[in-house]
Amino acid sequence: MAQQQWYKGAVIYQVYPRSFQDSNNDGIGDLKGIINRIDYIKSLGVDAIWISPFFKSPMKDFGYDISDYRDIDPLFGDLNDFDTLIEQAHARDIKIIIDQVLSHTSDQHQWFLDSRENTSNDKADWYVWAEAKQDGSAPNNWLSIFGGPAWQWEPRRGQYYLHNFLTEQPDLNFHNPDVRQAVLDNVEFWLKKGVDGFRLDAINFCYHDAQLRDNPAKPKDKRQGRGFSEDNPYAFQYHYYNNTQPENIEFMRDIRALLNQYPGTVSLGEISSEDSLATMAEYTEGGDKLHMGYSFELLTDDYSSEYIRTTVETLEQRMTEGWPCWAFSNHDVERVASRWSDNGEINPTQCKMLTALLASLRGSVCMYQGEELGLGEADVAFEDLQDPYGITFWPNFKGRDGCRTPMPWDDQHAQYAGFSSHKPWLPVDMAHKAQSVALQDADEHSILNAYREFMAWRKTHTILLEGDIEFIATAEPILAFYRTLGEQKMLCVFNLGATTASMPLPLSVVTEHNELSHHTGSVNQQLLTLPAFGCFYAQC
Known part of the structure; x- marks a missing residue:
């Protein structure tokens, strides 16, 4: 590459x-x-x-x-x-x-240690600070991914700071x-x-x-x-x-x-x-x-x-x-x-x-x-x-x-x-x-x-590294798509289920011969049958 x-x-x-x-x-x-x-x-x-x-x-x-x-x-x-x-x-x-x-x-980063001290220091506006509402509650209803409000009260400044994750992870002010x-x-x-x-x-x-x-x-x-x-x-x-x-x-x-x-x-x-x-x-x-x-x-x-x-x-x-x-x-x-x-x-x-x-x-x-x-x-x-x-x-x-x-x-x-x-x-x-x-x-x-x-x-097949993808309509649990690159075309089929499943194959498909044990499946009169969790790759 x-x-x-x-x-x-x-x-x-x-x-x-x-x-x-x-x-x-x-x-x-x-x-x-x-x-x-x-x-x-x-x-x-x-x-x-x-x-x-x-x-x-x-x-x-x-x-x-x-x-x-x-x-x-x-x-x-x-x-x-x-x-x-x-x-x-x-x-x-x-x-x-x-x-x-x-x-x-981290709330232990020197930027935050400086920022939290007061509203007038050099890093005062480096984090997302906001005043409390009149009743002392958080500035808005934002929530932390890790549970609870996304705002933490900081008594040194008398303001809340934003943390979308842990309380110990204050958000920087990218504005x-x-x-x-x-x-x-x-x-x-x-x-x-x-x-x-x-x-x-x-x-x-x-x-x-x-x-x-x-x-x-x-x-x-x-x-x-x-x-x-x-x-x-x-x-x-x-x-x-x-x-x-x-x-x-x-x-x-x-x-x-x-x-x-x-x-x-x-x-x-x-x-x-x-x-x-x-x-x-x-x-x-x-x-x-x-x-x-x-x-x-x-x-x-x-x-x-x-x-x-x-x-x-x-x-x-x-x-x-x-x-x-x-x-x-x-x-x-x-x-x-x-x-x-x-x-x-x-x-x-x-x-x-x-x-x-x-x-x-x-x-x-x-x-x-x-x-x-x-x-x-x-x-x-x-x-x-x-x-x-x-x-x-x-x-x-x-x-x-x-x-x-x-x-x-x-x-x-x-x-x-x-x-x-x-x-x-x-x-x-x-x-x-x-x-x-x-x-x-x-x-x-x-x-x-x-x-x-x-x-x-895979490294020997550039089509899988760089090619386009086009899905084929299939019934569960089969997933199938073409990968294409210039004049090349490869069919990729996967049985996501724990039992045997089948799908019809286009006439243009010629099975690619390989020795990989996880490339499984058999073709009989254009019908592809895959065992449980089987895979199939074919040049078209």
């Missing part, structure tokens, strides 16, 4: 550093741990690593509350370790993408040009360190409505969560005013202008709005904003072929200029092997099919660590919970710890599955030990080896 376009069709492997590999045996993963496992990541055939936050932080939200954007928290190492990681990844032709959390900081420039300067610090791009956390949350207008109520039948629990009051509102403001478009242009000064670097925006697909299209159009958009639309419980087809088709209709990025799992949602399981049990054949499906959609792909092993959601006891989100909403919503438990590296006899020799920050799931890297490495039919085989095969 050309340097400027390497991200198109790229497979981006997300590393959650706390849980990937512990190199100093304190129970927490770190940058040296990633370096020690860099050859494993290379073996997956991925193009880039996205590393979740490793910056200095009080860790109230495990790194998404940053107190110093230009330094590394000692839990994870130091700047020299990061330089080594960049060097080792680049030596293996792997790009490094890092999280940037721009909309808010202030000094804030925008300071944020861009922090981004450039890492560009100068040699990173290849940024995953921009909650990027549509940077701006708020300057008039602080109330959000309207949402009818009960419309309260469908995207990345948050549906019994969370946050779902009770249309979030028209606390995020996704029109002023944010110009800031997207500022980010792109900065990245253009560092050729080959890319931006991937995480977007969660009232119409995330429309926002993804808006934030990536014109070639002067984000390179890619990414949302929670396929991180839901709906596993039907109709939902997947409608979601992708809707984005295709709207995103006529930008480039999508799709994911089935990440550090914020239940792992897909459990979430889309037919009966609560992990099905290896289904896991292999889901990898093929995700990597066959038009766009780039984010794969979350452990997805290549088919890991399911870990069952974390209440007394072991770390996630403040889960602690608040227990037991209806158990939070995000179940998808964040340590990677199982060694066989089931290793005490902590090779992650650490010290008790980990979250317990290793017993079921994960039986899915360890060591055991799957030795099994030629494992989910891990099927993953490697498919990714290697």
Whole structure:
């Protein structure tokens, strides 16, 4: 892929550093741990690593509350370790993408410590402050994703500050040009360190409505969560005013202008709005904003072929200029092997099919660590919970710890599955030990080896990296589409169900011969029959 376009069709492997590999045996993963496992990541055939936050932080939200954007928290190492990681990844032709959390900081960031003191200091207008109503209540009805009002009283200033997430994560005031420039300067610090791009956390949350207008109520039948629990009051509102403001478009242009000064670097925006697909299209159009958009639309419980087809088709209709990025799992949602399981049990054949499906959609792909092993959601006891989100909403919503438990590296006899020799920050799931890297490495039919085989095969088919997509009307549980590139055309068919399913084939289809075990199915008189969770690829 050309340097400027390497991200198109790229497979981006997300590393959650706390849980990937512990190199100093304190129970927490770190940058040296990633370096020690860099050859494993290379073996997956991925193009880039996205590393979740490793910056200095009080860790109230495990790194998404940053107190110093230009330094590394000692839990994870130091700047020299990061330089080594960049060097080792680049030596293996792997790009490094890092999280940037721009909309808010930690309440321990020096900017906020200064801002909260009074209304006249140099940073007084760097955060979103507002007067109380006459009765002393919050300025408006905005809610925090993590529960309760999005406003916290600060007695030093005698005002409320806005926090769309935790109380300890105050929102920056992007209406202030000094804030925008300071944020861009922090981004450039890492560009100068040699990173290849940024995953921009909650990027549509940077701006708020300057008039602080109330959000309207949402009818009960419309309260469908995207990345948050549906019994969370946050779902009770249309979030028209606390995020996704029109002023944010110009800031997207500022980010792109900065990245253009560092050729080959890319931006991937995480977007969660009232119409995330429309926002993804808006934030990536014109070639002067984000390179890619990414949302929670396929991180839901709906596993039907109709939902997947409608979601992708809707984005295709709207995103006529930008480039999508799709994911089935990440550090914020239940792992897909459990979430889309037919009966609560992990099905290896289904896991292999889901990898093929995700990597066959038009766009780039984010794969979350452990997805290549088919890991399911870990069952974390209440007394072991770390996630403040889960602690608040227990037991209806158990939070995000179940998808964040340590990677199982060694066989089931290793005490902590090779992650650490010290008790980990979250317990290793017993079921994960039986899915360890060591055991799957030795099994030629494992989910891990099927993953490697498919990714290697995909790289030999440019049509899957860059081609257009056109869906075929099919009955459940079949999902089928064409990928086209110039004169080339490939049919991709997936059985999402746990029983055999069939569909008629066009006369033009000639079966592509290959030895991949997860390319399954038989053709008899133009009728394609797929076994449970089967896949089929054919040249047309």
